Amino acid sequence: MEARGDWLAVVVTILGLIVGSFLNVVAYRFPRGESVMFPPSRCPRCGARIRPRDLIPVVSWVWLRGRCRDCGAPVSLRYPLVEALTGGLWGLAAWRYGWSLETALGLVVISFLIALSAIDLEWQILPDELTYPLAIMVIGARLWMGPEPWWWYLGGAALGAGMLFALYWLSPLLFGKEGMGLGDVKLMVGLGAFSGLTGTVLTLFAASLAGLAVGLVLQRMDRLGEQRRIPFGPFLAGGALLSWLYGDTLMKAYFGLFL
Ligand SMILES: [Zn+2]
Structure with missing residues (x-):
């Protein structure tokens, strides 16, 4: 390399x-x-x-x-x-x-994600003023620089945001409470476009797993607080960066188990 x-x-x-x-x-x-x-x-x-x-x-x-x-x-x-x-x-x-351009894009995305995660942890919000520019910037960059075809990235954005929107819509019906904020859905538009299709699957998988684990530990320690919920933005951010940095390695290791 x-x-x-x-x-x-x-x-x-x-x-x-x-x-x-x-x-x-x-x-x-x-x-x-x-x-x-x-x-x-x-x-x-x-x-x-x-x-x-x-x-x-x-x-x-x-x-x-x-x-x-x-x-x-x-x-x-x-x-x-x-x-x-x-x-x-x-x-x-x-x-x-x-x-490379990939590094340049990654540095900007990382910076947005750190600011967004810090805000989400303190306030339980992901401001539109940050998630919208992130989504527009990432979609523009991906359509321009690739390296995969356009549908790979727009597909990732649609899949990721679609899954979270379904959860946002279904949770009150199924569990009687909000499981997801609209801010998470908007954040996922940018992250899905950043990660592409397989990266988006990995992002959602890693974020859910880590979110569940942390949620269970906090529940055990009785530290969930009044709202009984933890902000999901930092987990989505972590999942997307894990997938961007090590997605290939993780996928190879995973499929290597069966081949
Ligand atoms: Zn002082």
Whole structure:
């Protein structure tokens, strides 16, 4: 695989850490209706502006032991986690697909998915303002760059969104409660187009399995909370990225069991 570059992966990981800082700002401010560009970050307790030297991804949080330099207010572990996750996934993408359009598309999709997952975990919503642009961008990119024919990707979008819409529609009839939000359906339009037909099947399979497992564990621990539901967006995002990065390997291993 001559297209793979170790150096590319290292550089992209570092860029990903920086983009992760920005995604933290997006995920915090966007649902609160604040501008993501202005003003610069401040401590929510004492209002002190965060100094440039304290904006180094992950490192600053560890160095300051998760506290504001001015007032000592705790800074959520979520910030370094989002930065590390973005850096790690960006690096994996570059490692897997090298210097290519596929990598470029993947980096944008990963960034959307991290912001969307963080918002879904905190608010149980997937805003249209993010899922629509993701879907339009991915469909446009797939129709233009392939590498499979157009129906492969539009088929993935239709299959994925169709399955989730059926669940959204059927759950209240079958179980008497909502099993799925419309936000999940809209997210799946973009993810299905990103993954293609087989990738979409794998995405739904992995997301359901992981969602079920986590749901059962949380139920056991009595941690499901008032709403008795867990956001499904992060599982769909994880399934789609698993399928994009390792779908071929997983499929081969799976069918290898029978051949
Ligand atoms: Zn402070």
